[in-house]
Amino acid sequence: MPDNSHSVKQLSVQNLSVRFPTVRGTVCAVNGVSFELSQGASLGIVGESGSGKSVTARTLMNLLPRSAEVSGGVEFEGADVRRLARERVKHFWGVKMAMIFQDPMTSLNPVKKCGTQISETLRYHLKRDRKTARHEGIDLLNLVGIPEPKKRFDQYPHELSGGLRQRVVIAMALACDPSLLIADEPTTAVDVTVQKHLLDLLDRLRKERGMSLILITHDLGVARRRCDEIAVMYAGRIVERGKPEDLFEDPRHPYTDALLRSMPRLNTPIHSRLEAIGGPPPELINPTEQCSFAPRCTLAQADCLQSVPQLSGVIGMREIACFYPANTKRGRRALAKNRARGKTAAGLQMSARRHTSG
Ligand SMILES: Nc1ncnc2c1ncn2[C@@H]1O[C@H](COP(=O)(O)OP(=O)(O)O)[C@@H](O)[C@H]1O
Numbered sequence: 376m377p378d379n380s381h382s383v384k385q386l387s388v389q390n391l392s393v394r395f396p397t398v399r400g401t402v403c404a405v406n407g408v409s410f411e412l413s414q415g416a417s418l419g420i421v422g423e424s425g426s427g428k429s430v431t432a433r434t435l436m437n438l439l440p441r442s443a444e445v446s447g448g449v450e451f452e453g454a455d456v457r458r459l460a461r462e463r464v465k466h467f468w469g470v471k472m473a474m475i476f477q478d479p480m481t482s483l484n485p486v487k488k489c490g491t492q493i494s495e496t497l498r499y500h501l502k503r504d505r506k507t508a509r510h511e512g513i514d515l516l517n518l519v520g521i522p523e524p525k526k527r528f529d530q531y532p533h534e535l536s537g538g539l540r541q542r543v544v545i546a547m548a549l550a551c552d553p554s555l556l557i558a559d560e561p562t563t564a565v566d567v568t569v570q571k572h573l574l575d576l577l578d579r580l581r582k583e584r585g586m587s588l589i590l591i592t593h594d595l596g597v598a599r600r601r602c603d604e605i606a607v608m609y610a611g612r613i614v615e616r617g618k619p620e621d622l623f624e625d626p627r628h629p630y631t632d633a634l635l636r637s638m639p640r641l642n643t644p645i646h647s648r649l650e651a652i653g654g655p656p657p658e659l660i661n662p663t664e665q666c667s668f669a670p671r672c673t674l675a676q677a678d679c680l681q682s683v684p685q686l687s688g689v690i691g692m693r694e695i696a697c698f699y700p701a702n703t704k705r706g707r708r709a710l711a712k713n714r715a716r717g718k719t720a721a722g723l724q725m726s727a728r729r730h731t732s733g
């Protein structure tokens with residue numbers, strides 16, 4: 376179970392925004408994201424496809440294309456990460472902070488042996504000699520639970536199953552003993568049994584190494600069981616953040632509420648994936664100054680269309696970006712008003728809405 380006793384601040388992200396100029400206009404992928412992560416803690420980031428989860432992660436890892444316009448601050452263990460990026464500091468990414476991606480082939484080179492790729496990481500960042508790097512590489516394969524690690528060390532990625540390849544990627548990410556691991560949908564490409572093994576492995580490594588984890592996932596059940604805290608993203612913003620039990624038992628943002636209502640009603644929603652919520656997806660290109668969930672929100676009132684609600688609340692407790700939070704008196708009143716007039720202030724018809732709060 377998650378340990379909530381973490382206190383030393385490790386990562387601080389302040390008002391982070393990322394824009395991509397394109398021929399169709401400026402894509403506002405991340406809009407004023409702020410969060411903190413304590414040493415050894417785990418943060419789950421959930422949200423529909425396109426909500427800015429990967430761009431946030433890639434910003435932390437300095438992996439954005441040159442065209443990206445970034446503003447805001449990122450501090451990691453006292454270092455200004457954006458300054459490190461400007462100064463092209465080596466041996467930071469992949470050493471202090473490492474990342475694993477959804478598709479292992481994003482990180483693995485198909486024409487190099489798995490072991491070579493791990494030992495190259497060790498030799499480049501930690502200056503290990505060839506023999507030591509091989510030795511440590513095999514130890515890493517063993518650590519991540521790969522059977523016959525010596526044999527696997529000398530195999531090519533295509534000779535391994537998807538689950539084993541993802542373990543190799545985890546071994547590579549762990550090679551330099553990072554204090555923060557960012558896992559972007561690490562189990563989307565594998566089946567449920569392998570998924571459990573990989574997530575158990577990440578849990579174990581967190582405990583053994585005191586490593587912090589940012590786990591990006593579509594799977595609300597995974598976030599609930601594996602993370603100390605969850606941030607829900609919508610249209611490039613964090614719209615709700617809090618402890619899993621608070622979010623699941625008493626969702627306040629209408630989007631979180633709708634997400635939970637759209638989950639299959641099983642007794643144990645362990646592998647429940649996000650289902651589409653009715654209404655148009657958010658506009659990320661030159662968006663208007665309004666709540667981006669307004670076109671889909673059953674609670675929307677006139678003021679939701681006039682300004683963007685900011686995330687507020689008590690850091691470390693719960694934060695919500697909404698003028699009429701669901702499951703509150705104010706939210707219920709807004710819902711009743713919309714029901715009475717048959718539509719929301721944004722024009723959404725109330726009649727056949729499935730995801731209705733109140
Ligand atoms: N290099 C890029 N150029 C233009 N738009 C981009 C680029 N990378 C990501 N985006 C856009 O940013 C938005 C957020 O993407 P992403 O963070 O990948 O979403 P997700 O939450 O699914 O991980 C999407 O609309 C995506 O199309």
Ligand code: SF4
Pocket residue numbers: 628629630666667668669670672673674675676679684696697698699700
């Ligand atoms: S109630 Fe208003 S502010 Fe809250 S999510 Fe709905 S549209 Fe946005």
Ligand SMILES: [Mg+2]
Pocket residue numbers: 428429430559
């Ligand atoms: Mg993504």
